[in-house]
Amino acid sequence: MEKITVTKQAVKKLRAGYPLLVKEDLTLDIEEDRFVQFFDGQQHFLGTGYLSKQNKGVGWLLTADNIKIDHHFYVEKFVAARSLRATFFQDELTTAFRLFNGEGDGIGGVTVDFYAGYAVFSWYNAFIFAQKKAILSAFKVVFPEIIGIYEKIRFVSTDKNSVSKESSFVSGKEASEPLLVKENGVMYATYLNEGLMTGIFLDQKNVRAELVNGLAAGKTLLNMFSYTGAFSVAAAFGGSAQTTSVDLAKRSLEKTREQFLVNGIEPETQKIYVMDVFGYFNYAKKKQLSYDVIVLDPPSFARNGKKTFSVAKNYGELVASSVEILATNGLLIASTNAANVTDKKFRQMVEQALKNKGVSFTIFQEEKLPSDFHVAKEFPEGNYLKVLFINIKK
Structure with missing residues (x-):
């Protein structure tokens, strides 16, 4: 994993747990789309994350620990996210909600929404999308009941061979069209594979x-x-x-x-x-x-x-x-x-x-x-x- 030194201003932010990296936080032009370890000017360890351009910023801090970002790490994050939303799974009047909220749940660059048994992933940069296999594997361990998975590509890809559509069915069973979900007892017709939006x-x-x-x-x-x-x-x-x-x-x-x-x-x-x-x-x-x-x-x-x-x-x-x-x-x-x-x-x-x-x-x-x-x-x-x-x- 590459070690990079960040600016004094970035040191202060990262030590406070602020997760977003912007271009001005980096001391040099560094190759993107990779996991990295962040250090201050005296080579004191600050945390582990990744670099990848997206709509906001150039990367994310994932943890203050010196650990490998792997299957175990993703499982831990999904377990914690599920625990926070336990009451939503028990609410019969609402069957659509956010399962995983990017940096709010510890992995900047990816969100997951729940639609009546189906999951919709949104990927916000090329590097986190490249970790899709490992992330989906961990997700299925924590959410085995998910019927099917869809995804939305919310970044502009420079590799036209790797990302062909902004919305795709990924795995499991395909949802009906429309897929009816409930929120506060009201029904809403949603479409999980119609562009970037679903209808709500x-x-x-x-x-x-x-x-x-x-x-x-x-x-x-x-x-x-x-x-x-x-x-x-x-x-x-x-x-x-x-x-x-x-x-x-x-x-x-x-x-x-x-x-x-x-x-x-x-x-x-x-x-x-x-x-x-x-x-x-x-x-x-x-x-x-x-x-x-x-x-x-x-x-x-x-x-x-x-x-x-x-x-x-x-x-x-x-x-x-x-x-x-x-x-x-x-x-x-x-x-x-x-x-x-x-x-x-x-x-x-x-x-x-x-x-x-x-x-x-x-x-x-x-x-x-x-x-x-x-x-x-x-x-x-x-x-x-x-x-x-x-x-x-x-």
Whole structure:
């Protein structure tokens, strides 16, 4: 295993257990895609990990111990992860959740999600993907009941021979299409081998739970950037008077209809629009429509023709547009998973937009990642989800 020396700043981080390595932490340009041992300038051992470029950083610290990263190591990590999620396996109302959350469970670069007996691996860099055989072998020891395994390739491969598809069936028995899963008693239609997404974002479990439990009961709800309409279905299940789902993707119409149907809700009783979100805001204003509850959960970055949207630059515009079609005493659920926007910055953007509109407001609840998305205390930015529940009076 190669020994490498890191910068003084990196020494401080690694000794504190901070797992992510960035390019500036390395003293030299070092060949990537390999296990390494980290040392300080006096050649004191700091830990064992690996180097491999990905969307964030160039590598991960895996352990402060001087050990080999092998089958036994992976088994230990999966055993600990399973133990943390024991209550989820016993919950008959929820059959989809995160089994293994990357660096939060001790192996940065790979996550595993559970869908009603099936496992979906997501690989975030080439080197951890190259350890697939050993990792899957350890996983099957700890989770022998898994029916089948799928994978998502979430990195750009330079070797076109080794990675051919972004989504693949790996082993075991293939899942039905759709595969119906439950969350808080609500059914969701998922597809484990349809690109990088499955039909539901599991990290929003707690927000959907609030809607299922009646947060929008008897109220109208507008779900912007609705994807497959999961927030809308949760709200309808929880007694919403009517939901309106808006998303630019053409597939959203069919997918959202399906989510209502699997819950015995006639799609015709709800409203589903395939159109640009800002275009819908304008449409709603012209038609003098208003909503009691508005959910804003945009992608971190999106492009529509020549127009671009990013949470960091444009989220305030969404908030301002929402206020204009919100009922006199309305509720805004403002959400983002943008890792480049801190909790403080997100709250400031939302609050400033509301102040600019001259409304009174109260942020009465905040949500972060649910407990199955286990976050390492040494890596708080791993808790990327930010959700604000805001009462607004106009």
